[in-house]
Amino acid sequence: MVNNPSQEKTAYTDIQASTWFDRVLPKATRPYTRLMRLDRPIGAYLLFIPGLWAVLLAAILNPDASPLRVGAVIGLLFVGSFIMRGAGCVINDMWDRDLDRQVERTRGRPLASGAVSMVQAGLFLAVLLIVGMLILLQMKPLGIILGLVSIVPVILYPLAKRVTDYPQAVLGLTFNFGALIGWAAISEQFQWPMVWLYAGCIAWTFGYDTVYAHQDKTDDAVVGVRSTALTFGDSSKRAISVSYLVAALMWLFALSPMGLSVAFAICLFGLLAATARMFLSVRHTDLNDPADSLRTFKGEQSTGWIFAGSLALGWVIARVAHL
Secondary structure, eight states: OOOSGGGGOOTTOOOOSOOHHHHHSOGGGHHHHHHTTTTOTHHHHHHHHHHHHHHHHHHHHSTTSOHHHHHHHHHHHHHHHHHHHHHHHHHHHHHHHHHHTTSTTTTTSHHHHTSSOHHHHHHHHHHHHHHHHHHHTTSOHHHHHHHHHHHHHHHHHHHHHHHOSOHHHHHHHHHTHHHHHHHHHHHSSOOHHHHHHHHHHHHHHHHHHHHHHTTSHHHHHHHTOOOHHHHHGGGHHHHHHHHHHHHHHHHHHHHGGGOSSHHHHHHHHHHHHHHHHHHHHHHTOOTTOHHHHHHHHHHHHHHHHHHHHHHHHHHHHHHHHHO
């Protein structure tokens, strides 16, 4: 059992010896906040960002959407991202507790270390899923259906690293359902741009999670865990760059129904800036340095905020023009 959080810290992980959660929340909650990764919110941000993009772009393309509805959906997606990312982490750790004990970066996780039992994790997971369901029920019918469908790949994703050399592709399919749910919450119907946006997010996740996987490639090779970091090896930067190029093209397709307008120009500028950041980031990353891989992975939230900022400004411009 890991009673002292400092025992969890390694040279290349973002697990901190002490966080504000440890100082504010009761000590008994510490294993659970760490189990759902509240001390490391980057995953929740990356889960939230595609949904944020979807809401803003859907609002541009569906000008009758009210600002109140747009704001409410963004708020629900933000909270839901923390809850469902937490649920996904619990599921992942329940599947991987034995493997985690064999990997330096993950051996201090609450289930792997014995700080939380499987029964306790199962009960905690049930609570998270109930809260997630309450949030999902605030969406429109299409969004609710998509949210329910997303539970299946969330549960099965941890198997991917055991059966395929491309688990990052499976994560992309799983991790970006927020783009579909967020779009449906605004448009209330199927529209092709939501597909292009989702496809681009899959490619984006494939790229940045390949970077993330380079942290563990030495241990993964020993314990038999499969990943694109091992599959691509020295060609990883090329594969990541291709995935980012695909992402940018898909997002451009998603923007295209806006037509030539000031809003489109603003969103396009944001897309170009985000794309440039992705390529420069991977170019300057040392994938053989776990700490640098982690830094680059965490930095991808900046890509998300850049594009989100341009979409938000584009929405404001489009709304003013529509009035």
